Amino acid sequence: MPTNPAVDPARPILRGVSPRDAERPAREVLTAVPWDGARRRDTLPAAAFLAAIRG
Amino acid sequence: MSPIPPPPSVTARTRPPRSFAAFDPTTVDDLDDAALDELPFGVVCLARDGLILRYNLAEGRLARLDPSTVVGRNFFTDVAPCANTEDFHGRFRALAEGTTGGTSVRFSYVFDFRFGAQNVDVEIVRAPGAPRLYLLINRRQFLPERTGPEAREPAPRQSDLVADEAARGILRNRYAERVLSTPVVLFELLANAFDKQSAAQWRTIAHDWGLAAGRRLVIELETAGDDEIPLGDRPMREVVELVSDLLRDQGWGVVTFDLAESARGVLRLEVESSALVARPGRHGRRCHLLAGMLEGVLNHLAQRRLHVEELSCACTTGRPCEMIVVGESRRELAIRLAAEGRSFDDVVATLEAGRADESGG
Numbered sequence: 001m002p003t004n005p006a007v008d009p010a011r012p013i014l015r016g017v018s019p020r021d022a023e024r025p026a027r028e029v030l031t032a033v034p035w036d037g038a039r040r041r042d043t044l045p046a047a048a049f050l051a052a053i054r055g
Numbered sequence: 056m057s058p059i060p061p062p063p064s065v066t067a068r069t070r071p072p073r074s075f076a077a078f079d080p081t082t083v084d085d086l087d088d089a090a091l092d093e094l095p096f097g098v099v100c101l102a103r104d105g106l107i108l109r110y111n112l113a114e115g116r117l118a119r120l121d122p123s124t125v126v127g128r129n130f131f132t133d134v135a136p137c138a139n140t141e142d143f144h145g146r147f148r149a150l151a152e153g154t155t156g157g158t159s160v161r162f163s164y165v166f167d168f169r170f171g172a173q174n175v176d177v178e179i180v181r182a183p184g185a186p187r188l189y190l191l192i193n194r195r196q197f198l199p200e201r202t203g204p205e206a207r208e209p210a211p212r213q214s215d216l217v218a219d220e221a222a223r224g225i226l227r228n229r230y231a232e233r234v235l236s237t238p239v240v241l242f243e244l245l246a247n248a249f250d251k252q253s254a255a256q257w258r259t260i261a262h263d264w265g266l267a268a269g270r271r272l273v274i275e276l277e278t279a280g281d282d283e284i285p286l287g288d289r290p291m292r293e294v295v296e297l298v299s300d301l302l303r304d305q306g307w308g309v310v311t312f313d314l315a316e317s318a319r320g321v322l323r324l325e326v327e328s329s330a331l332v333a334r335p336g337r338h339g340r341r342c343h344l345l346a347g348m349l350e351g352v353l354n355h356l357a358q359r360r361l362h363v364e365e366l367s368c369a370c371t372t373g374r375p376c377e378m379i380v381v382g383e384s385r386r387e388l389a390i391r392l393a394a395e396g397r398s399f400d401d402v403v404a405t406l407e408a409g410r411a412d413e414s415g416g
Binding site for chain 1: 309318
């Protein structure tokens with residue numbers, strides 16, 4: 001059994017991120033991860049947010 | 056032939072952000088050598104006459120001088136003659152002699168080295184109640200070597216300070232850090248020794264060892280660029296390349312980062328061609344050292360305590376080693392699940408179920 005599997009040079013070093021996130025600062029990307037496992041709350045739709053702050 | 060002189064005594068060394076803006080300089084004298092070495096900026100402790108008493112790892116790395124060979128020399132005449140000016144030494148003397156108010160002074164300066172000049176911010180701090188002062192040196196910009204009339208006498212190279220080190224069995228890299236040229240089987244031998252003597256402790260010790268090495272790796276990464284942009288402010292893509300390239304160039308293998316499950320609070324890392332996997336074996340997981348190193352880097356980037364645990368190793372699977380990154384609250388469970396040989400998907404599902412259990416009861 002090989003212990004040094006061949007590296008696929010075409011395999012990207014960074015996977016599973018959008019092109020936009022790939023260009024965001026690393027600290028921003030990593031601090032946004034819900035590390036304790038809590039799901040991120042969905043952002044309020046803008047209309048609901050405006051309605052909320054206007055009472 | 057005159058006997059080869061013994062090497063000078065080695066001072067202890069050490070972690071990271073690149074600026075000392077958030078650091079309380081009055082506490083520097085309370086830090087031991089290991090803590091000084093964890094700082095991401097240069098720290099030099101001087102007696103009032105300029106004799107070097109302490110010299111941290113970051114300063115050694117950035118000045119390309121081995122801390123163990125500069126301690127005991129005079130900073131202004133032997134190690135940094137470019138600082139032997141009224142602008143620098145004069146301020147130092149005034150603070151040392153108490154002829155200036157306050158306990159610290161801060162200014163910008165240009166250090167001259169043979170490998171290039173450096174724009175730095177310097178803060179000189181007088182240790183409270185002790186006859187010593189600290190230089191806190193933060194690099195702002197790396198420049199080409201100055202050769203014009205503005206250039207001052209450059210700092211010596213390591214080889215100028217200690218001649219013919221190779222004859223004494225001392226090898227150094229381009230940053231004058233002492234290195235060892237040895238087959239990676241040395242790591243396997245160490246792991247085997249642990250297997251015989253204290254198998255239960257190997258994971259913990261190797262991981263902790265790696266974490267300390269990861270903190271030092273951060274200094275390498277933070278000082279790798281020619282600009283002053285902190286690692287965390289660089290694009291995610293660029294940071295991943297920097298980390299992976301550095302580890303690859305050091306011979307550890309190729310690390311890849313998969314953030315596809317990041318919304319679930321986990322990342323997946325893979326290490327191809329890990330240096331810690333010498334041959335197929337009965338041992339389940341061999342790369343705890345690398346997991347710790349990556350944890351040190353990710354802690355720094357995420358600005359919080361994370362945990363990296365190897366789930367499967369090339370030594371038994373023949374595929375790249377797989378690791379999971381979790382938050383501190385999931386650490387113990389992740390370690391237990393990894394020890395049970397669970398797959399990445401299984402671990403993630405169980406971590407989420409664990410949280411659901413907590414929420415439910």
